[in-house]
Amino acid sequence: MATLGDLERSVMTLLWDGGESLSANEVRDRLDEDLAVTTVLTVLSRLEKKSMVARERSTRPHRYSATASREEHTVEMLNEVLGTASDREAVLARFIGGISDAEAAALRRMLDSE
Amino acid sequence: MIPLAVFLAALALVLAVVLPPLISRARFRTRSPWAAMLLWQAVALAGGLSLIGAPLVYGLSPFGATLHTALATMLELLVAGDFAALVGLHVHPAHVFALCLAVLLGLHLLLTLLRTYVRVLASRRRHRDLVRLLSTPADRTDAAGPHAELGEDVAHVIEHEAPLAYCLPGRTGGRSLTVVSRGLLDQLSPEELSAVVAHERTHLQQRHHLLTMAFDAWYRALPWLPTTRHGREAVLELTEMLADDGALRGHSRTALLRSLALSSSEAGEDDAGTGAAHRAQGATSGAGGTVITTARLQRLLVPPPALPRSAVVAVVLASATLLAGPTAVLLVV
Structure with missing residues (x-):
């Protein structure tokens, strides 16, 4: 079972390597693990609190991107x-x-x- | 009370100006870094106390015969707002000024310490987040390559070519991190790397960040006082010596020295470039070798004899006296 820390690392890797903004669903689909969207959202909001990702609120669903490379x-x-x-x-x-x-x-x- | 104020002022002068340059050069620090560390902590605390105590005692002198009664009288008058009584007590503006100075200095030192603490905690949290996201724990994957046998010496590996090793203290031991860079892993043999990790772990185990934080804060609070800068440098140097000693308990002197030599930023490059650098510094001697002047390296190359027990006892007693002196004066008189 991957820890939250591992998941944060995987999500960041995804956002860094992809170079584009992704929705929570897209993040889930691209991760190797089979996760609930709520888990992905938890991880994304933790990363947002650490100001590692920025959330684009004008779109539905919200899209997330890395704040810096x-x-x-x-x-x-x-x-x-x-x-x-x-x-x-x-x-x-x-x-x-x-x-x-x-x-x-x-x-x-x-x-x-x- | 005036003689007491003069005594505290003289003590503050000695502790803040006279002693620090002597201690930071004293030879005994390389023979017993922990004794020197104890002395530094005592000098800083006693220095701060007497620096605040001197104006406080002077300012309170018209209010009573002893510090205790004077303080009580002064507070009573202050609460009652009875400023007319000040004339009767022969309170001079200089006394009021001294009291304000003592209060402001005390608050300034305390608040700077608090602010430093809060800021350091925040920047550590941020740094820890970054390390966790950007590094691979050396025990988990094959990130460590030939160093995978490090076993319980878990270190985080960051992908960067500069040879680096450092530690990030956490409030609990479990949150502390030791970080090594890819550049360092590539340069060092497993034994050398393990000596580096042992050095960093000693920093964490002995909580060196707590010993240096107060000195960081004093430097920030009083940057114009040369002592605060010297003290900070000296205490940092001592923590490195203590960490070296910790590493030497399980590793050879040669492994530690090699790791120090190889982890310099120019290691691995041709020596021609650095050769020019020494000549520029005028530090060459004899057969083209640079003189090693860093006390920390000297004591690793030629270990000095341990400090005799009597000298250690003397340093401990001196530190205790320094701490007890101003405290007793302020509490008892």
Whole structure:
């Protein structure tokens, strides 16, 4: 049994790869799993709350699309890890950050010569 | 009460200006990072208390002989709105100013801490959502490739070529995530990767994000005070040393060093480019090797002897005194 997290991932993959807006029924039809439309709607509204998908309300049925591409979200995520000090508080990401490239290169030479 | 206010002001000066540069350079921090961490936390707390306490005690001095009675009298007058009594008590505008300063400073520090906490929680939630949607848990699929035997060291893999490893703390251990990038997986051997994951797990297990958050908040609250920046940097450095020590409990020094060397952003490229970079930095020495200056790397390369027990006891006692001092003064007097 797939968890909600797995379903969210599948739905996002569908929206990212398809590149078009889909209705809940279309999402259900394209998913491998056999799901109720209500489940798909739950997943879509969770994703909407996370501002991962946008809902087009002018049409019936409502159509859903990804707010940004996979790459754009990855960049957003990495900016927080590699970005300026002020927005790095959320993650502990100094494993590499504290060491300069020059020192890392020196370390590599040192380890290689052993 | 005036001598007390002077004492607190002097203490605040020592704790906020004199001590921090000394501690952030002190050699003992590499020999016992946790002792240095304890000292930093004590210095920050005691510094904050005396910084607020000094103007508070000075401002209350005309209202009574002891802090307790003075505070009671002042609050009584304030509630009654009896401002005429201030003249009789010889309350100078400077006293009123000091009281306002103490209250504002206290509120500023508390509210900044609260705001930092709320903001960090929100951005962590957002980041966790993104990781969950964009990554594959290394244990679930064959995403980890040759690293599939990581077993219970579950890490999330994000598809990006930059070599990265980091952790995302959650309120409960189960919501915490360790994230590694595809770029890092491709560079490291299973043993090296497992050392990296152990490093990140130590951060999470020892709740390092709580130790650094207060320092993040103080820096945000008082960015013009150089100490807050130094303190933040020093505490971050100490958490890395502590996490290294955690990783070394189950992994070899070489594996950890190799993973550090390989996960730099230029790893895998030809060394010619980085060679030029060192020369530009003027950091070359002898046979073309860069001097390793980062304390964290130095202590991994040449492990310093452990701090003698007597020194550890001294640091613990000093931290306890620092914490108890201003608190006792404010509560008892």
